[in-house]
Amino acid sequence: MVYPLGALAVPLWWWRRGRRAWAGRTFPWGADLLVTLPWLSDLTGNRLNFFDTVTWWDDVSHFAHWALLTAGVLLAWAPGRRTGPGVVVMVGLGFGATAAVLWELGEYAAFLRTLPTYQLVYPDTLGDLTLGTSGSLLAGLLVAAWRRARRPVRE
Template sequence: MRRVSWWVPVLVLVATVAQLAVAQWVPGIERFEGKAFGARLVAYPVLMLLAPAVWWLVDRRRAVRSAAPYGAFTLVMLPFLVDVTGNSLDLYDAVVWWDDLNHFANWLLLCAGLGLLLCRAVEPRWAVVALVTGLGAVLAIGWELGEWFTFIRHGTEAGTAYEDTLGDETLGTLGALVAGLLVAHTLARAGARGPARTDP
């Protein structure tokens, strides 16, 4: 991937946190009500910073330090920004297909970033596709469990939650599959050109 500067993931993080703060602390915005934005204000920044934190802890133990993969960090962080922005613009209620697109595209972005971080040494390349797809499926299940416990079980969507959950998990897994194919292709091309770069 083309080199990405450090400020890109920082900008994604700041834009996400700013919208979460508005959703939590500015009263009277109906589209934010009942969607657990207090929990998101804590969880989203922590989840967005988890990949950089783990990478830094691992990298500092290496004899030779590598350049930070800001591109991969950005891919991991973007789904949180997309989700919050979709709520800020009321796209979940105004656009029928927005939620479905979100689950596919956000899992593609998230799993592409994770794949670039985790799969550089994975061989053969088909194993990259399997690993990224499986990771995406597990994360999709975890996400749906989180939604259930934070706002669905006591909200107005409980009656349609089963069908929606199945659809969301399927779309998330399909997004992860596409991400796995893209990561495998990217790593194969990088391998053909020479030693893998350390800043995807």
């Protein structure tokens, strides 16, 4: 249920509010792709059982998925172009850290608390939170740098 909603976040937002708020601009395809890729990748990893058979998959997923998701969110929803790079980084970090915590709470509610080795999950959760937050920080830095590079030079 969460995957389709995550993949539809940008189109639903655009349909509901974005068209009026961004009159004259085209649909944010890049942001939509960045927001959708983590959901597709996680679904594929689950379907192919990578989380249980590829030892590094979970760690790379948490870092990369939050980097992609945060970059997409920043491109679609972040404050206007006049916002300084520090604010963009902080918004990305705040979004990513909050979303990572919510994701881990969802994992706990869905299946972690029912595992027989449930007490061993705590270090994995801390690692996942660290990787997700780090990916979000990287995304914030990259989007801020990208916006700065696209800003016209004033003479």
